[in-house]
Amino acid sequence: MSLKRIDLLICFGSGCLSAGAQKIKDRFYEVLQAKGLSSEINIIETGCMGPCDYGPVMVIYPEGIFYKKVTPDDVEEIVNEHFLKGRPVKRLMIQDEEDKTFFTQKEIPFYQKQVKVALANCGFIDPESIEEYIATGGYEALGTVLTTMTPQQVIDVIKKSGLRGRGGGGFPTHLKWQMVHDNSSPEKYFICNGDEGDPGAFMDRSLLEGDPHRVLEGMMIAAYAIGAKNGYFYIRAEYPLAIKRIKMAIEQAKKAGLAGNNIFGSDFSFEAEVRTGAGAFVCGEETALIQSIEGQRGNPTPKPPYPAVQGLYKKPTVVNNVETLGNIPTILLKGADWFASMGTETSKGTKVFALTGDIKNTGLVEVPMGITLRELIFDVGGGIIGDHKFKAVQLGGPSGGCLTTQHLDVPVDYESLKERGAMMGSGGVIVMNDEKCMVNVAKFFMDFCVDESCGKCSPCRIGLKQMLEILKRIDSGYGKEGDIEELQRLGETISKLSLCGLGQTAPNPVLSTIRYFRDEYEAHIRDKSCANKVCPDLMHFEINKDKCIGCSLCSRKCPVQCISGSREEKYTINQLPCIKCGTCMDVCPVKAIAKIPGMHSDVKAQREAEELQQQNQEE
Amino acid sequence: MFKEICQKYAPHKDNLIQILHEIQDTDPQHYISSEAVDTVAEYLQIPANHIYGVLTFYTMYSTKPRGKNIIRLCESPPCYIKGSENILRKLKVLLGVNVGETTKDGQFTLELCACLGVCGNAPVMMINEDVYGDLTEEKVEEIIDKIRGNRK
Numbered sequence: 001m002s003l004k005r006i007d008l009l010i011c012f013g014s015g016c017l018s019a020g021a022q023k024i025k026d027r028f029y030e031v032l033q034a035k036g037l038s039s040e041i042n043i044i045e046t047g048c049m050g051p052c053d054y055g056p057v058m059v060i061y062p063e064g065i066f067y068k069k070v071t072p073d074d075v076e077e078i079v080n081e082h083f084l085k086g087r088p089v090k091r092l093m094i095q096d097e098e099d100k101t102f103f104t105q106k107e108i109p110f111y112q113k114q115v116k117v118a119l120a121n122c123g124f125i126d127p128e129s130i131e132e133y134i135a136t137g138g139y140e141a142l143g144t145v146l147t148t149m150t151p152q153q154v155i156d157v158i159k160k161s162g163l164r165g166r167g168g169g170g171f172p173t174h175l176k177w178q179m180v181h182d183n184s185s186p187e188k189y190f191i192c193n194g195d196e197g198d199p200g201a202f203m204d205r206s207l208l209e210g211d212p213h214r215v216l217e218g219m220m221i222a223a224y225a226i227g228a229k230n231g232y233f234y235i236r237a238e239y240p241l242a243i244k245r246i247k248m249a250i251e252q253a254k255k256a257g258l259a260g261n262n263i264f265g266s267d268f269s270f271e272a273e274v275r276t277g278a279g280a281f282v283c284g285e286e287t288a289l290i291q292s293i294e295g296q297r298g299n300p301t302p303k304p305p306y307p308a309v310q311g312l313y314k315k316p317t318v319v320n321n322v323e324t325l326g327n328i329p330t331i332l333l334k335g336a337d338w339f340a341s342m343g344t345e346t347s348k349g350t351k352v353f354a355l356t357g358d359i360k361n362t363g364l365v366e367v368p369m370g371i372t373l374r375e376l377i378f379d380v381g382g383g384i385i386g387d388h389k390f391k392a393v394q395l396g397g398p399s400g401g402c403l404t405t406q407h408l409d410v411p412v413d414y415e416s417l418k419e420r421g422a423m424m425g426s427g428g429v430i431v432m433n434d435e436k437c438m439v440n441v442a443k444f445f446m447d448f449c450v451d452e453s454c455g456k457c458s459p460c461r462i463g464l465k466q467m468l469e470i471l472k473r474i475d476s477g478y479g480k481e482g483d484i485e486e487l488q489r490l491g492e493t494i495s496k497l498s499l500c501g502l503g504q505t506a507p508n509p510v511l512s513t514i515r516y517f518r519d520e521y522e523a524h525i526r527d528k529s530c531a532n533k534v535c536p537d538l539m540h541f542e543i544n545k546d547k548c549i550g551c552s553l554c555s556r557k558c559p560v561q562c563i564s565g566s567r568e569e570k571y572t573i574n575q576l577p578c579i580k581c582g583t584c585m586d587v588c589p590v591k592a593i594a595k596i597p598g599m600h601s602d603v604k605a606q607r608e609a610e611e612l613q614q615q616n617q618e619e
Numbered sequence: 620m621f622k623e624i625c626q627k628y629a630p631h632k633d634n635l636i637q638i639l640h641e642i643q644d645t646d647p648q649h650y651i652s653s654e655a656v657d658t659v660a661e662y663l664q665i666p667a668n669h670i671y672g673v674l675t676f677y678t679m680y681s682t683k684p685r686g687k688n689i690i691r692l693c694e695s696p697p698c699y700i701k702g703s704e705n706i707l708r709k710l711k712v713l714l715g716v717n718v719g720e721t722t723k724d725g726q727f728t729l730e731l732c733a734c735l736g737v738c739g740n741a742p743v744m745m746i747n748e749d750v751y752g753d754l755t756e757e758k759v760e761e762i763i764d765k766i767r768g769n770r771k
Binding site: 014015017018019051052053055196197198199200201202204205236237238239240275276277278279280281292293294295296297298354355356357358362363364394398428430432436441444445448451452454 | 631632633634635636637639640672673676677678679680694695696697699700701732733734735736737738739740741743745748750751752753
């Protein structure tokens, strides 16, 4: 390989790809070819660099200049100015509110508090090249382990490091390994759980796509420690690129003699296979995932027996999350003490979070455990988008819970989040501004869980549906006294009685929103009012007659013809047939129409009359 | 044809999900027909009703013919927060179909799906294997027009 003057790293993570990274790369090829510069400049596709909101992004070495939101039209300028004349294009760099320009990737505030362990290579190397992975120290840990350590020594290092499962539960990794290691069964299996179904989490996808060899190496080290010869990557079919990359990594490793028979000349042989999911959230649950690999419906099975005792094909099996495996090679290279020096007393190391929602810097970040929510949301995430305030943060997907302003200084670790009704989950962080209605958010999460429940056990199948019905009732203005208590009672029962993690944690979003935003539930039930004007039945539109110019546009555009009037008398909305679509407000040229919280008195009166009639009929 | 796909895999029940994926992916109408199920049942020596049980459990499989292009709009909370409802409304108007339906010309099937893992660029949809992020109503119109134009 010849040495080139410039390395151009283009982020080919799913976020940047969806924003047009491929077009940028194609354009670079064209321009470089036309100018005869192809031999001087190396174009490399990398995994996710993190700041999705700025996509497509690129870093240009040797300086490490960082460009954001690059379009095909910018390419020629970059080549002419930066590559030929050595003058980086300032307008494509990140600037802060005080117009300070950040030239290199290292300077950007987004990266300041981050410490990358699992994501160390993501965005820095070509994920499709085993040579680049090896050049960063890849497979060194595997070599050391296989040639100098016993399986028990490996487990001891992981134990000392304090690594806990990054998939959600936070179970100590070494305990699972030890249990399977101690089992005398001649057949044992290792499964990498890449069925990242949590809405709002995409770190596993990014790691599989951005540094597949690291995950494979982590799996082989783990397999050696527990005595497994076969490993499976179970990846969602929604992640075609991740599947392609991991298959490619397995092939490359085999060719290089780093997988297959007698790796590094040792007695250890290992075969890895990829299995794809087919769209079922519950398959993230380890027992359901095992069923799915065996070609069955992904129904969870009761625990015990735990997979460590009786897993895939009824043999002892360890199921580890992608990010957990991503930490393994570095822990063995740099040592347990190094890893344990980061984080808090009970939660060691770093954690990858996916920042999404109403936050400025959406994207993927890796920070030391114990960072406060305030640092995570405001320092790393850049705070709330637009002129809004922070209202709540949903942590850990549908199994997690919502926290609010009073928790901003809470350190993020397994225990402190759990104490407050949220959980680490897989690390999804959905930030919400003050325009959101928490009852609506809770209903939305519940709807998701009802859809995704496998239906095997009745607390989850029937109970969650009941909770959803109550939430829908509250949301549409039919809520009654006692509904909140009923939700709490149901939620606690379902948590206790459900068979698997899905049902056990599905009530969390509802329970945590009741805990911290009870007043919103009460306003929905008692006052029939949604303060944030989100729930359609609990708000209405009104035309301000002083502002109305009588142009009739609203009346003409209304899909249900419920607006009437004339130029002289101005227009009014007939509230009963109104479907709250908001078209009138959008088309009004003088902004005379406003959203008002609360159910309109006409609608309220009609509903009361209906209820009375129903009561009479029943009697 | 179904038989050929089956024979790429060892005749073990564990391979069922992979076989079904491949049958569906290679079918121009992206679905699994009853003939396909029968062939797989015979090859893997398992009852057809087991296969239907699996087929209907996972949301990605379809037993009905679908369009050339399958649009899967993400309905997860991050996308919802960023306005996926408006995108869905727009798609329904543009295509003239409801969720789960196929356009008359057989070009598009509109579906919803759980998280696509591109939350940083919400709202997001996937058309076949391509992901489109940071959607706006205008952008959706452009994308659909482009696919319609290219494929006509």
